Amino acid sequence: KAGVTQTPRYLIKTRGQQVTLSCSPISGHRSVSWYQQTPGQGLQFLFEYFSETQRNKGNFPGRFSGRQFSNSRSEMNVSTLELGDSALYLCASSVGTGDSTGELFFGEGSRLTVL
Amino acid sequence: AQSVAQPEDQVNVAEGNPLTVKCTYSVSGNPYLFWYVQYPNRGLQFLLKYITGDNLVKGSYGFEAEFNKSQTSFHLKKPSALVSDSALYFCAARRGSTLGRLYFGRGTQLTVWP
Numbered sequence: 368k369a370g371v372t373q374t375p376r377y378l379i380k381t382r383g384q385q386v387t388l389s390c391s392p393i394s395g396h397r398s399v400s401w402y403q404q405t406p407g408q409g410l411q412f413l414f415e416y417f418s419e420t421q422r423n424k425g426n427f428p429g430r431f432s433g434r435q436f437s438n439s440r441s442e443m444n445v446s447t448l449e450l451g452d453s454a455l456y457l458c459a460s461s462v463g464t465g466d467s468t469g470e471l472f473f474g475e476g477s478r479l480t481v482l
Numbered sequence: 483a484q485s486v487a488q489p490e491d492q493v494n495v496a497e498g499n500p501l502t503v504k505c506t507y508s509v510s511g512n513p514y515l516f517w518y519v520q521y522p523n524r525g526l527q528f529l530l531k532y533i534t535g536d537n538l539v540k541g542s543y544g545f546e547a548e549f550n551k552s553q554t555s556f557h558l559k560k561p562s563a564l565v566s567d568s569a570l571y572f573c574a575a576r577r578g579s580t581l582g583r584l585y586f587g588r589g590t591q592l593t594v595w596p
Contacts, residue, residue: 371525400583410572410586423583457525470516471584473525 369394371474373458379480385446388477392439392460398422399441400471401433404455413456416441445479453481484509486575488587495563495594503558503590505573513575515556516584517547520570529571532556543567563594 372391380386392399400415400423412425416435433443439460445452455478459471485508495501507513514533518526530541537549547558556573570591574584 373525402584402586409588410584412583412585415583425583459526470528470531472528473518475525478523 371458371460371472373456373474373477375477376475377478377480379482380448381482382448382450384448385444386448386479387442387444388456388458388479390441390443390458390460390474392441392458393472396460396462396472397439398461399435399439400459400461401441401443402457402459403427404457404476405453410457413443448481450481453479455479484575484577484585486573486585486587488571488573488590490590491588492591492593495592497565497594497596498562501560501563501567501592501594503571503573503592505556505558505587507554507556507573507575507585509575509577509585511577513577515547515549516574516576517541517545517556517558518572518574520572520589526572529558563592565594565596568592568594 374389398417401413403411414433415423419435430446435441455476457473457476459473461469461471487506489504516531517529519529520526529545530539530547532539532549540546545560547556549556570589572589573587576584
């Protein structure tokens with residue numbers, strides 16, 4: 368069974384640009400959540416999607432947005448990039464329903480560098 | 483506010499010795515507790531979880547964790563450390579009603595020296 372796939376793995380952008388990151392969950396998983404990891408702030412929750420609906424949202428500005436498609440794949444977008452957005456963005460999937468004890472399965476992450 | 487604390491940024495231990503990585507939590511209700519490990523430039527790998535039942539849970543690669551409700555702790559342990567266990571370890575908690583959202587500790591860098 369394939370794991371969680373994130374693309375791209377590495378990318379470099381400049382301030383003011385926007386970026387879209389993609390996540391394909393494990394087959395059969397309907398919940399996808401996103402986390403930002405930085406040395407200073409650690410792992411911070413961005414948002415969670417289930418059946419194309421945002422179910423939870425963390426404390427990030429509106430520049431950070433996401434969506435989920437009918438095949439459970441998810442994208443997150445960051446607009447008007449700032450230097451502080453440089454981070455490893457992790458996607459995680461889980462079954463999401465009827466399995467409330469289930470752990471999250473993480474992808475390898477997308478490392479974003481903003482210059 | 484919900485939070486998870488890992489009081490030690492670094493833990494150093496000799497190979498073959500037992501190791502403990504500490505975690506305490508402040509999460510309402512009866513949280514579900516997890517340990518994850520992260521190797522350089524990789525995502526997080528699940529090690530073990532506590533949901534209910536026996537306070538000692540066993541996980542991958544010989545790791546185990548002890549849940550203590552009165553001390554709100556969930557310490558990760560291994561009887562005999564390996565050099566290959568060197569990595570960044572994260573404790574996480576989730577309120578049962580908030581599927582998908584984990585509260586993470588800041589992480590503990592474990593170094594096992596030969």
